[in-house]
Amino acid sequence: MSGPPDPRAETVRRPGPTTRARVGQMRSGTLHERRDDLATEEPLEIRIRSGSEHRTVAITMRTPGHDFELAAGFLYGEGVATPAGVASIAYCTDEDVPPQARYNTVTVRLHGPLPDLPSLDRHFVTSSACGVCGTASLDALRDRCPPAPAGQGPLVSPEVLYGLPDRLRRAQGVFGKTGGLHAAGLFTPGGETLAVREDVGRHNALDKLVGWAMTTGRLPLDGHLLMVSGRTSYEIMQKALTAGLAVVCAVSAPSSLAVELAREFDMTLVGFLREERFNVYAGAHRLTP
Numbered sequence: 001m002s003g004p005p006d007p008r009a010e011t012v013r014r015p016g017p018t019t020r021a022r023v024g025q026m027r028s029g030t031l032h033e034r035r036d037d038l039a040t041e042e043p044l045e046i047r048i049r050s051g052s053e054h055r056t057v058a059i060t061m062r063t064p065g066h067d068f069e070l071a072a073g074f075l076y077g078e079g080v081a082t083p084a085g086v087a088s089i090a091y092c093t094d095e096d097v098p099p100q101a102r103y104n105t106v107t108v109r110l111h112g113p114l115p116d117l118p119s120l121d122r123h124f125v126t127s128s129a130c131g132v133c134g135t136a137s138l139d140a141l142r143d144r145c146p147p148a149p150a151g152q153g154p155l156v157s158p159e160v161l162y163g164l165p166d167r168l169r170r171a172q173g174v175f176g177k178t179g180g181l182h183a184a185g186l187f188t189p190g191g192e193t194l195a196v197r198e199d200v201g202r203h204n205a206l207d208k209l210v211g212w213a214m215t216t217g218r219l220p221l222d223g224h225l226l227m228v229s230g231r232t233s234y235e236i237m238q239k240a241l242t243a244g245l246a247v248v249c250a251v252s253a254p255s256s257l258a259v260e261l262a263r264e265f266d267m268t269l270v271g272f273l274r275e276e277r278f279n280v281y282a283g284a285h286r287l288t289p
């Protein structure tokens with residue numbers, strides 16, 4: 001990155017995952033004022049750099065925390081970076097970034113030249129609600145991620161799946177304070193919790209989880225189970241597929257395109273997983289009796 005670090009940046013507050021606020025709470029017809037914890041939502045700019053060249057590839061609204069994992073997971077899911085292709089990840093100190101934005105800008109330094117990224121141009125700004133929708137079409141996924149060979153992927157019992165929502169919820173420390181975050185959790189076929197990440201955006205939570213796996217040398221994630229809060233969209237399935245995950249579970253419903261993707265790529269997709277019941281939309285052959 002160009003230029004020395006700005007010493008003023010050291011005094012800038014680094015945003016945390018929660019923000020304190022005063023709120024009014026109505027109880028028995030009387031309004032009481034109290035302090036509350038809100039889930040923080042701030043922009044994160046993701047840049048890539050090679051030599052003296054750099055480019056911004058996305059600005060996403062996220063909950064601060066695990067920012068480097070978020071950047072790594074996002075770039076991996078979009079086919080921009082591989083584990084071996086990343087030289088370093090750091091908060092940006094480029095001259096055009098003011099000190100107050102330092103902790104909201106991440107630069108990923110790549111080995112080799114910057115890739116061509118025409119598919120990301122029209123999705124430059126993303127929200128915490130929808131992510132970078134449609135950046136990878138089904139045709140592109142077919143080229144990058146052919147369907148798994150028959151029988152590949154973990155076998156899992158319904159009893160293990162029944163326990164995943166509670167395990168995910170218990171690992172959500174920030175949700176416990178705010179009640180306002182999504183989560184993505186990685187589990188073994190036996191139900192052991194390996195890692196859980198939280199964010200205001202469900203796609204960001206999954207990017208953080210994939211980024212954790214990428215930066216710790218755990219990709220691909222075949223042989224593991226993914227559990228997400230909320231609904232399952234096409235984008236969630238795309239990110240799971242590129243990470244090698246064959247089993248995806250959610251507490252809510254999938255979209256039609258998510259089901260289509262799961263069936264085409266031989267993924268197991270479970271929805272409405274709660275209170276010892278669930279729907280299987282694809283890949284029932286991985287469920288043991």
